[in-house]
Amino acid sequence: MSTTKVSGLAPWEEPGSLAGRIGKGGVLALIVLAVLLPLYTIVLTSLSSAGTVNRVGGLVLVPDGITFDAYRQIFSDSVVSRAVLVSTGVTVVGTAVSLGVSVLGAYALSRPGTLFHRPILFCVLLMFVFFPGLIPTYLMVASLGLKDTYWSLILPSAVSAFNVVVLRAFFMNIPRELLDSARIDGAGEFRILWRIVLPLSKAVTAVIGLLYAVGYWNAWFNAMLYIDDTRMWPLALVLRSYVVDSNPLPTATVGVNGFGHVAPPTLAIKMAIVAIAVLPALVIYPFVQRHFTKGVIIGAIKG
Amino acid sequence: MSADADTKSVTEVRPGATPAGPPVGARQDSFAARLRRDWPLLVMAMPMLVLVTAFWWVPALGNVIAFQDYNPFSGGILGSPIIGFTNFAQLFGDPQFIRAVVNTLGITAFQLVFYFPVPIALALLLNSVVSGRLRAFIQGVVYLPYFFSWVLVVAIFQQMFGGAGLIAQILRDHGHSGIDWMTNSDTFILLVTAETVWKDAGWGAIVFLAALSTIDQNLYEAAAVDGARRWRRMWHITLPGLRPVIVLLLILRLGDALNVGFEQFMLQRGAVGSKVSEVFDTFVYWSGLRTGDFGYGAAAGLFKGLVGLALILVANRVAHALGERGVYSRS
Structure with missing residues (x-):
């Protein structure tokens, strides 16, 4: 952002009044608290013993002994561990597919004037303005035989027109001379993409990859539509059923382990599932965050 | 890319027509020569085209079932009888559909007032944080x-x-x-707006922060020298600097008026009841997929898709009329 302000106030800038600065600080503190407090109490509750949770009568705000009981219980049961595996697999494969398809497509569209450039671009841009509708999409997935396969969680949402357009805007900004000189040296398009374009677009590719990954990790609706077998459910859908709707574990009828199949889950266990669902975002986030401004904004503005 | 704005801008980069456009050797080549040159790009576009065809074009055309008494078990899309606009007529007489339309528009209007300004205010607040490190931390948290x-x-x-x-x-x-x-169904609209603010306002501020960083700092200095205090500078420099982005996003939001967050409402429909939480998308799901009345649900979905399309085209026109860049006039 603006570099003039990083080192402090500009020479012409008058310092704010004391009341104004306190007020601003207070508002900012409240905003930060509003994001972090729920996360804090959720993680803390998931790490508290059943006794502590009962004594407090709900979410725990003050730590009183840390225990990993809830996590042990979750991972001793097949449902959540399986869902974590499913979500991880779908996220990894889905992100690879989406990013690969989008990068290739965006590069193919990055040079106006090439063969069929206009109709292909038109195809992609139409996706912005019209949504074909839930039901025809459902029928298509069903008629392709994708129901109850993991591909139904990946393929229907694999291409995001927005992401393709952002990537394309970046690729178009790469100086033409670079590409042309590589071409004169005899490099083919795939080589140019791999050796020149991608290394120059690391930031935007990382951000787009994160957006795809987050989308796959968070998705539950497609699974609800297309996957009847609860053992194939991703974590987000288990979370929905188990935490938001407070249903007993989805495999209640299968009866694998002795835990939680009849009684609704305890608060600590619920919060442990929430914590597991948040975790990947929290872990990857700091690495990608510094690219946000560079990656997303420039794309959004120039796109 | 409203269709016509797109056509306009794409025409500008017609092969061989613009000085900046075509790659080396693109001028007026024959089809065979262009194919020989560009086939790797076509191969690259292929996976995307296959996916877009399978999960966009075919379903988009599959909307013909909205005009059918569709039965997946006897005949499917080819064998089901065509019943014209019967599904649509039934739709407009369905009180639950009317309720979904009213709720959707009500929530859009409410959030236009109570959500839309929040990212702008947040961006202004963040922009005024002097310490770079503190600002990066707060940004990290709110995103x-x-x-x-x-x-x-x-x-x-x-x-x-x-x-x-x-x-x-x-x-x-x-x-x-x-x-x-x-x-509580009475406060539901406040709840969903609060959720939207909590989830999206931070990220929404990014665009405004970027716009703020493009404002010429000399303007501020000149204004300060002329004796304009903090608030006057904000009023006369900052807000006019943000105007194009604000107009653009406002128009985008209007074009998107029928989308109010499908997942958010699906998830909470059970807790507050359908009276306040039924919106366009949840109606399509419950009336079509849940009851198996595919043709009827598709009619509702198609209606929404077409109205949404019209809204975007109108919004883009308005943008051009206001002298803005337009929503999708990207080439």
Whole structure:
């Protein structure tokens, strides 16, 4: 952002009044608290013993002994561990597919004037303005035989027109001379993409990859539509059923382990599932965050 | 890319027509020569085209079932009888559909007033933080909820504002009666707006922060020298600098008026009831997929798609009329 302000106030800038600065600080503190407090109490509750949770009568705000009981219980049961595996697999494969398809497509569209450039671009841009509708999409997935396969969680949402357009805007900004000189040296398009374009677009590719990954990790609706077998459910859908709707574990009828199949889950266990669902975002986030401004904004503005 | 804005801008880069456009050797080549040159690009575009065809074009055309008495078991899309606009006529007489339309538009209007300005205010606030490191930290925190799923956001709000949530718990500890905003249909619109602010306002501020960083700092200095104080500078320099982005996003939002967050409402429909939480998309799901009345649900979906398309085209026209860049006039 603006570099003039990083080192402090500009020479012409008058310092704010004391009341104004306190007020601003207070508002900012409240905003930060509003994001972090729920996360804090959720993680803390998931790490508290059943006794502590009962004594407090709900979410725990003050730590009183840390225990990993809830996590042990979750991972001793097949449902959540399986869902974590499913979500991880779908996220990894889905992100690879989406990013690969989008990068290739965006590069193919990055040079106006090439063969069929206009109709292909038109195809992609139409996706912005019209949504074909839930039901025809459902029928298509069903008629392709994708129901109850993991591909139904990946393929229907694999291409995001927005992401393709952002990537394309970046690729178009790469100086033409670079590409042309590589071409004169005899490099083919795939080589140019791999050796020149991608290394120059690391930031935007990382951000787009994160957006795809987050989308796959968070998705539950497609699974609800297309996957009847609860053992194939991703974590987000288990979370929905188990935490938001407070249903007993989805495999209640299968009866694998002795835990939680009849009684609704305890608060600590619920919060442990929430914590597991948040975790990947929290872990990857700091690495990608510094690219946000560079990656997303420039794309959004120039796109 | 409203269709015509796109055509306009794409025409400008017609092969061989613009000085900046075509790659080396593109001028007026024959089809065969261009094919020989560009086939790797076509191969690259192929996976994307296959996916777009399978999950966009075919379903888009599959909307013909909206005009059918569609039965997946006897005949499917080819064998089901055509019944014209019967599904649509039934739709407009369906009180639940009317309710979905009213709720959707009401929520859009409400959030236009109570959500839309929040990212702008947040961006101004963040921009005024002098310390770069502190600002980076706060930005990092406020962007974060954007990466949580709606399931998580609803779960978190449930734990905060639900009947067994933190607020109710604190109130009870102090001898008050508890609250339960998760199941209160009267305050539902406040709840969903609060959730949207919590999840998206931080991320939404990015665009405005970027716009703020493009404002010429000399303007501020000149204004300060001329004696304009903080608030006057904001009024006369900052806000006019943001105007194009604000107009653009406002128009985008209007074109998107029928979308109010499908997952958010699906997740909470059970808790507050369909009276206040039924919106366009949930109606399509419940009336079509849940009841198996595919043709009827598709009619509702198609109606929404077409109205949405019209809104975007109109919004883009308005943008051009106002002298703005237009929503999708990217080449």
